[in-house]
Amino acid sequence: MSMTPEQATWFAGTFEKLVANVGQAILGKSQVISLTLAAMLAEGHVLFEDAPGTGKTMLARALSATVKGSNSRIQFTPDLLPSDVTGVMIYDQKIQEFEFHKGPIFATIVLADEINRASPKTQSALLEVMEESRVTMDGNTHEVGRPFMVLATQNPIEQAGTYRLPEAQLDRFLVKTSIGYPDHASTVQLLAGSSQRDRTSSLQAIITPQAVSEMADLASTTHADAAVLEYISRLCEETRNAPETRLGVSVRGAIAMVRLAKVWAAAKGRNYVLPDDVKELAPYVWTHRFVMDPEAEFAGATPEAVLSRIMAEVAPPQQRASV
Structure with missing residues (x-):
């Protein structure tokens, strides 16, 4: 059953309230907040490529406070082990059995700070949980629950002692973006309130985790016309055929676009996806999935x-293909 116009209006109003609440802690960054919230409602994850001190930890706390969820922070370092992320089996002498002790990945919002500083072995511990929202330990499956989102960060400036994220890991991030520095007015406002160390402490919960899951289910019923789906497919095919790329957008990337576009449309009060939604979201959803040809990359x-060239060359649909 598709979303009704009335449900779309309610969704947009609730989404706006969530953005405004988080915006009390992250000043002047409504676009980034909207993208992050949309990724949560599309049940995806976000990669921030940002310099230190731009408010990534604050954003994670503000999100968890707004949805009345839990949050955890994992500082990725070269000596971090997979069990430090997912959890570990410990022998309980009282009951003479091994018990699973959950790791910090079991939270509503997980901040994976400087994810590229950990070894590939530790990074791979996130592959299953990011894709399937569960952890398998000694043959037993442990669900992390809903909602669940990983906010990962990497520093684009300092590359010493880092490990490049493999393509399989990058492909599991729904969105890649950056918070960036605030504008002048927001900076002055932040400085005026510098005595308040944690701006999230005064935030009130707007919604419950259960309601977030219901909003995610509702967003998935947003109508995506066959013409829009064909448009997305053609764009993905062109990224794979482009002479500058060795690897374009995968099928997972195409599905990610559909999921996020549905949430984005509902957040704007529509119960249907437009080609303009795809155009607006494409840089955030697709560019980090490209593997560039070395010669083309060397040429600039x-x-x-x-x-941008592909979006200009592939014409969007002018009419609906289905009712």
Whole structure:
């Protein structure tokens, strides 16, 4: 059953309240907050490529406070082990059995700070939980629950002692973006309230985790016309065929676009997806999935430029293909 116009109006109003509440802690960044919330409602994860001190930890706390959920922070370091992320089996002498002790990944919002500083072995501990929302330990499956989102960060400036994220890991992030520094007015406002160390402490919960899951289910019923789906498919095919790329957008990336576009449309009060939604979201959803040809990259080609050219060449649908 598709979302009704009345449900779309309610969704947009609730989404706006969530953005405004988080915006009390993260000043002047409504677009980033909207993208992050949309990713949560699309049941995806976000990768922030940002310099230190831009408010990534604050954003994670503000989100968890707004949805009345839990949050955890994992500082990724070269000596971090997979069990430090997922949890470990410990022998209980009283009952003479091994018990699973959950790791910090079992939270509503998980901040994976400087994820590229951990070894590939530790990074791989996130692959299953990010894709399937569960952890398998000694043959037993442990669900992390809903909602669940990983907010990972990596520093684009300092690369010493880091491990590049593999393509399989990058492909599991629904969105890649950056918070960036606040504008002048927001900076002055932040400085005026510098005595308050934690701006999230005064935030009130707007919604419950159960309601977030219900909103995610409702967003999935937003109508995506066959013409829009064909448009997304053609764009993905062109990214794979582009001479500048060795690897374009995967099927997972195409599905990610559909899921996020449905939430984005509902957040704007519509119960249907427009090609403009795809155009607006494409840089955030697709560019980090490109593997560039080394020669083309050396010549100055960038994922953003390749995607921009493809978006200009592939005409969006002008009419609906289905009712």
